[in-house]
Amino acid sequence: DGGITQSPKYLFRKEGQNVTLSCEQNLNHDAMYWYRQDPGQGLRLIYYSQIVNDFQKGDIAEGYSVSREKKESFPLTVTSAQKNPTAFYLCASSTRQIATGNTIYFGEGSWLTVV
Amino acid sequence: AQKVTQAQTEISVVEKEDVTLDCVYETRDTTYYLFWYKQPPSGELVFLIRRNSFDEQNEISGRYSWNFQKSTSSFNFTITASQVVDSAVYFCALSEDPSNGRGADGLTFGKGTHLIIQP
Numbered sequence: 001d002g003g004i005t006q007s008p009k010y011l012f013r014k015e016g017q018n019v020t021l022s023c024e025q026n027l028n029h030d031a032m033y034w035y036r037q038d039p040g041q042g043l044r045l046i047y048y049s050q051i052v053n054d055f056q057k058g059d060i061a062e063g064y065s066v067s068r069e070k071k072e073s074f075p076l077t078v079t080s081a082q083k084n085p086t087a088f089y090l091c092a093s094s095t096r097q098i099a100t101g102n103t104i105y106f107g108e109g110s111w112l113t114v115v
Numbered sequence: 116a117q118k119v120t121q122a123q124t125e126i127s128v129v130e131k132e133d134v135t136l137d138c139v140y141e142t143r144d145t146t147y148y149l150f151w152y153k154q155p156p157s158g159e160l161v162f163l164i165r166r167n168s169f170d171e172q173n174e175i176s177g178r179y180s181w182n183f184q185k186s187t188s189s190f191n192f193t194i195t196a197s198q199v200v201d202s203a204v205y206f207c208a209l210s211e212d213p214s215n216g217r218g219a220d221g222l223t224f225g226k227g228t229h230l231i232i233q234p
Contacts, residue, residue, distance in 0.1 A: 033221050037196075040124075042206060042224035043160075058221060088158060103150070104222055106160040 003027065004107035006091050011076070014087070021076045021110045023091035025026065032074035033092040036060060043090060049074055077100050078112060086114045117142045119209050121225035128197055129233050136192040137230045138207030144168075146212035149183065149190045150222065154204040166190065195228075202232045 004025045013019045024034065028063040031050045034042040045058030049068040063082025068074055074093075078085045118141040127136050140149065148194040164174065166183050174181045178195045194201055208222040 012174075035221075040226070042119075042226040043222075045221045048221050065173060090158075090160065092160075103148075103165050106152075107164060109158040111158075 004091055004093055004105060006089075006099045006107040006110050007094060009108070009110060011110060013114050016080045018077055019078050019085075019112065019113070021078070021089055023076065023090075023107060025072055025074075025080045025091075025093045027093055027095075027105070028071070028093050029093035029105075030071070031094045032068065033066070033094075034058075034066065034074070034076045034094075035092065037088040037090060037109075046076065046089075083089055085112055087112060116213065117223040119204065119223055119225035121207055121228050123228045125229040125231065126227070127231040127233060130199055131196050133193060133195050134197050134230065136194075136205050136207075136230065138190045138192065138225060139192065140188050140207070140209045142209060144211050145165050148210040148212075150208040150210065151181065151190075151192050152206045152208065154206065154227070156203070159185050160206070163192075197230075197232045199232050199234050202230060204229050 007022045011019060032044050033048045034046040036046055037043050037072050044059055044060050047055055047058055047066045049055035052068055052071050053064050063079055066078045088109050088111055090109045092104045094104045120139045123137055126134060147168045152160040154160050164181055168217045171183050171185060180193045182191045195202055204227045206227045208226045210222050
């Protein structure tokens with residue numbers, strides 16, 4: 001099936017540890033994104049990548065890192081520098097074609113809890 | 116800077132009632148795109164509709180309809196004859212024109228409206 005796959009669905013991390021969230025898409029989309037969602041809040045952009053081997057910081061990039069070595073993959077690392085990492089993380093992708101209006105499609109999300 | 120406001124934090128109605136979710140946006144662009152997404156309890160965001168700034172026609176899809184008014188910078192979403200399965204958090208979002216040269220990307224989201232449909 002075509003879509004965006006995030007793993008793991010649930011992840012627990014001890015304070016001081018880095019953790020990496022996986023995001024894979026088979027939609028042949030050029031652009032990929034990571035959003036963070038806190039309870040009762042909207043989504044906030046962490047990082048985005050418009051093309052392989054290139055990525056840009058979003059609104060809340062501090063304490064996070066990403067890589068884009070392959071078109072279909074955009075992993076997010078939550079580092080120990082992130083002060084409050086417990087949240088719901090959503091990966092997304094889009095075609096970047098102007099005619100499509102940059103419609104962004106989302107994965108099912110990953111819950112990260114720091115214990 | 117772009118901004119999306121969903122003033123209604125939570126709405127609760129009885130099944131079969133009509134309900135309207137409000138969305139007000141701010142942008143300096145003349146070309147932009149507006150979206151609505153549904154987030155059921157499972158967490159995934161489901162795309163509902165996209166509207167570009169040059170198309171002010173209202174749209175109807177089954178029990179869903181959208182009212183886009185540039186004069187008031189609003190893009191409201193109405194569910195007619197609501198059902199329990201409509202219970203979810205609904206997000207309104209705004210995207211700039213990817214060709215505007217500013218290099219910005221991604222969507223700006225409102226904080227969402229939690230819709231509760233009671234049986």
